[in-house]
Amino acid sequence: MSAVKEVFSILAARAEEAIPVRDCDYTDKATGLLICGKCRSPKQCRPFPDSNFAVYCLCDCMKANDDAMRERLRQNQIEQRRTICFGSSDLIRATFADDDGKAASLTETCKAFSERVTGDSSRDWLLLWGDCGTGKSFMAACIANAAIDAGMTARFITVSEIEQQLWNSPDKAAVYDEMNHTGLLVIDDFGCERRTEYMDEIKFNLIDGRLRSGKPCVITTNLMLNDFAAPADLTQKRIVSRMFERVTTFQVKGEDRRFAALKKRAARTD
Ligand SMILES: [Zn+2]
Structure with a gap:
């Protein structure tokens, strides 16, 4: 395995820990990638076009949650600064x-x-x-x-x-x-x-x-x-x-x- 792919494997393992797989998630038959059962967007992607190697990533609903949390933190910081x-x-x-x-x-x-x-x-x-x-x-x-x-x-x-x-x-x-x-x-x-x-x-x-x-x-x-x-x-x-x-x-x-x-x-x- 190349050094780049080795790094990606480590990151992929970390992502797998961070991204929960739910019962409703399923594998897309055409691409072989894991799909979120809630928002129906991929929870995996392939960083190398010429390889089947897949890593976990945020699906659309997790991205939205992530953005909402960041926004809440930003608003909290703003309110603290105002006080x-x-x-x-x-x-x-x-x-x-x-x-x-x-x-x-x-x-x-x-x-x-x-x-x-x-x-x-x-x-x-x-x-x-x-x-x-x-x-x-x-x-x-x-x-x-x-x-x-x-x-x-x-x-x-x-x-x-x-x-x-x-x-x-x-x-x-x-x-x-x-x-x-x-x-x-x-x-x-x-x-x-x-x-x-x-x-x-x-x-x-x-x-x-x-x-x-x-x-x-x-x-x-x-x-x-x-x-x-x-x-x-x-x-x-x-x-x-x-x-x-x-x-x-x-x-x-x-x-x-x-x-x-x-x-x-x-x-x-x-
Ligand atoms: Zn989702």
Whole structure:
């Protein structure tokens, strides 16, 4: 037996163990191959056209089961990533499908950003700034969910939450590492945290580390662009100048629309 056929014999023996032969299975008289009694497709194939040598393979119904299991595992992983990203936030279910479409240019900007991030491992940063309740967090969550659906990891977090994690963790570097390595980082409500030297340090480490990682980031803030243009002190200036090395800014205007669509959906399913 040739070396190739010997390898195939070993693989065939393994396949035979993995593929159960059921009572309803039968041998096709014309080809001599084993046929699945359930889906009537072959459970054996011949890898060499000039030989009768047959190996076991997945029939159509086993392939379908296999695909379904892979899909379930993929969906489980996606859901786990969503929970890691959002925790218990209502925004966990925010998707572009829930967007009420009232701010077309905002939607367009966020969708285009999302496509770049999920499409070609973009290094882009997006800063959504404007008044409270204009839908910045909602849209940032839509971007994060789209990234997760596309197979990326993401984190949606505030600076205060990172401070909590640092406080609770014996390994501070690991907390920053996670923020640096996640596929997409969303820093929500940037600037709403209390101003102390310690918090400024966290913000600088976060922005600086993320820029160095070369990965995309979305920042939402109620601060006005003027606040960024005229930082209060040297520390703020350091943070802002680092952030503006890569960020594209977008002013979000309008009424409170964050949870309207989610509430409407919840009402429909009640
Ligand atoms: Zn079958």
